Amino acid sequence: MENFVYLIHDHASNTAAIVDPAWEVGEMLDFADSKDIQITDILLTHSHHDHINGLQQTLEHSDAKIHLLKPEATFWGASLNQPALHHGGDQIKLGESQINILHTPGHTPGSACYHVGSDLIAGDTLFVFGCGRCDLAGGDPEEMFNTLKKMKTELPSSTVLHPGHNYAPQSPTSTLETQCEGNPFLHFDEQADFVKYRMHVHDKIRETPYEAVSKEEALRALK
Numbered sequence: 001m002e003n004f005v006y007l008i009h010d011h012a013s014n015t016a017a018i019v020d021p022a023w024e025v026g027e028m029l030d031f032a033d034s035k036d037i038q039i040t041d042i043l044l045t046h047s048h049h050d051h052i053n054g055l056q057q058t059l060e061h062s063d064a065k066i067h068l069l070k071p072e073a074t075f076w077g078a079s080l081n082q083p084a085l086h087h088g089g090d091q092i093k094l095g096e097s098q099i100n101i102l103h104t105p106g107h108t109p110g111s112a113c114y115h116v117g118s119d120l121i122a123g124d125t126l127f128v129f130g131c132g133r134c135d136l137a138g139g140d141p142e143e144m145f146n147t148l149k150k151m152k153t154e155l156p157s158s159t160v161l162h163p164g165h166n167y168a169p170q171s172p173t174s175t176l177e178t179q180c181e182g183n184p185f186l187h188f189d190e191q192a193d194f195v196k197y198r199m200h201v202h203d204k205i206r207e208t209p210y211e212a213v214s215k216e217e218a219l220r221a222l223k
């Protein structure tokens with residue numbers, strides 16, 4: 001699955017938030033232990049199994065608080081122990097660091113991105129030269145179009161993207177500027193074109209790792 005698990009470390013307090021605890025999360029927990037870093041928060045980008053299958057293990061390891069968006073909790077329906085249910089625009093304080101939460105529906109109704117300084121942890125909303133599927137339960141390609149358009153216009157182009165899966169051809173991270181140049185999902189001005197490409201074209205013509213695609217190539221692929 002090539003999932004990423006992230007640790008956001010506040011150096012001043014030596015506390016951390018773990019994002020999408022899954023798979024070999026034990027290695028991350030051991031790493032935190034080895035540095036005496038206390039994991040105080042668990043941030044979920046969304047509720048898909050491949051992003052949360054280490055949640056229980058993480059909760060057994062620490063008393064961390066779970067954070068997710070309210071619409072994702074409703075969509076998921078899991079019984080969680082006193083989670084913090086957020087709305088887009090909320091902030092989480094981690095020691096002296098501030099984490100801003102973006103509501104980015106499209107892959108799931110309550111998908112979230114976490115913005116820390118110039119870094120964006122994007123879950124399955126935006127990948128390096130790709131974006132999350134919209135054909136699974138709760139997916140909505142029209143919402144995804146609006147989400148990506150908003151990200152493109154509202155986030156600084158120097159923002160560093162940290163996706164939920166490694167589908168990149170080289171470096172696993174990228175800048176928003178590079179994505180605006182080569183991510184086909186950021187090339188479409190018309191919602192209908194985006195929806196057609198996401199739902200009917202993309203999976204037939206592209207495989208991982210995803211290479212950059214020019215705007216002309218993306219538009220030509222629709223014909």
Ligand SMILES: [Fe+2]
Binds near residue numbers: 046048107124132
């Ligand atoms: Fe997902």
